[in-house]
Amino acid sequence: MSTAPAPDPGPVLRRARAADLEAVTRLDDVATGMAKPDYWRDIFARYVRRRRAGRHFLVAEAGAEIIGFVVGEVRAWEFGSPPCGWVFAVNVAPGWREAGIGGRLFHEIGDRFRDEGVETVRTMVSRADTLNLAFFRAQGLTSGPYIELECRLEER
Amino acid sequence: MWLQKSSLFALYAVLELAREPDRRLATADIARTYDISAHHLAKVMRTLVRAGLIESVRGAGGGYRFAGNIARVTLFDVIELFQPLEPEVDPSLRHAVGATMIGGALQAVNAEINELSLATLRSITLKSLLKHAPKIDTPMAG
Numbered sequence: 001m002s003t004a005p006a007p008d009p010g011p012v013l014r015r016a017r018a019a020d021l022e023a024v025t026r027l028d029d030v031a032t033g034m035a036k037p038d039y040w041r042d043i044f045a046r047y048v049r050r051r052r053a054g055r056h057f058l059v060a061e062a063g064a065e066i067i068g069f070v071v072g073e074v075r076a077w078e079f080g081s082p083p084c085g086w087v088f089a090v091n092v093a094p095g096w097r098e099a100g101i102g103g104r105l106f107h108e109i110g111d112r113f114r115d116e117g118v119e120t121v122r123t124m125v126s127r128a129d130t131l132n133l134a135f136f137r138a139q140g141l142t143s144g145p146y147i148e149l150e151c152r153l154e155e156r
Numbered sequence: 157m158w159l160q161k162s163s164l165f166a167l168y169a170v171l172e173l174a175r176e177p178d179r180r181l182a183t184a185d186i187a188r189t190y191d192i193s194a195h196h197l198a199k200v201m202r203t204l205v206r207a208g209l210i211e212s213v214r215g216a217g218g219g220y221r222f223a224g225n226i227a228r229v230t231l232f233d234v235i236e237l238f239q240p241l242e243p244e245v246d247p248s249l250r251h252a253v254g255a256t257m258i259g260g261a262l263q264a265v266n267a268e269i270n271e272l273s274l275a276t277l278r279s280i281t282l283k284s285l286l287k288h289a290p291k292i293d294t295p296m297a298g
Contacts, residue, residue, distance in 0.1 A: 127275030134279050
């Protein structure tokens with residue numbers, strides 16, 4: 001009697017490692033059109049090499065290829081905001097989009113935030129960035145009780 | 157942004173059809189469920205057909221069915237068929253709004269509010285709205 005092959009579990013989610021730096025930098029470059037190697041070296045130094053409670057950097061891996069990532073941290077008491085999970089980067093390789101990878105990454109980091117005792121997850125996205133806005137809407141995020149404000153410094 | 161009656165009726169119809177894409181519904185069914193004018197809704201349905209969001213099915217069991225891409229069509233795509241989505245200033249006052257310092261500042265506030273509204277409408281697909289809608293089922297014939 002032959003045994004049916006086990007179904008492919010799909011990409012694996014795991015903590016980012018130092019060796020993922022180049023792949024993550026490249027993924028971000030493809031998505032944003034702007035290479036930021038210094039920024040990602042700094043993020044890896046703070047979120048991967050010096051691991052601290054409340055900081056999470058997860059990647060999705062298919063075979064040996066990094067096909068997505070999400071980064072976030074628990075932030076607290078900014079203008080009275082109780083501790084909440086902040087997601088400040090999420091990305092999936094173009095060829096892997098609409099396969100649920102981004103949703104799995106977001107769900108996983110949300111679980112880790114919840115394990116640390118926070119009840120809310122928050123992010124900030126450009127209102128021109130319809131791709132990421134639609135992604136976060138699809139995850140159930142709506143406008144929150146805080147408003148982002150800014151001005152050009154010379155206009156103060 | 158003020159949601160006009162036709163836009164609201166269109167959203168009712170498109171979302172009701174999109175939540176079960178294989179189902180066919182008559183205008184009267186949708187009008188009854190949402191307690192709205194069937195006559196007005198019929199006009200709205202014709203616009204939605206022309207836009208390719210729904211299609212008319214003839215014969216027994218006919219009616220309308222969803223014809224768009226539920227994961228791509230946004231609330232903005234539906235509403236813009238029925239009303240202009242631009243900053244709202246009373247047309248009779250438009251000549252004055254940009255001509256003074258205070259008028260210009262108020263116009264900037266209005267544009268800011270409008271940009272937020274448009275970004276919100278562009279970011280919500282029919283699929284997202286239906287997925288996160290409160291689970292209050294409406295009895296629907298069809």
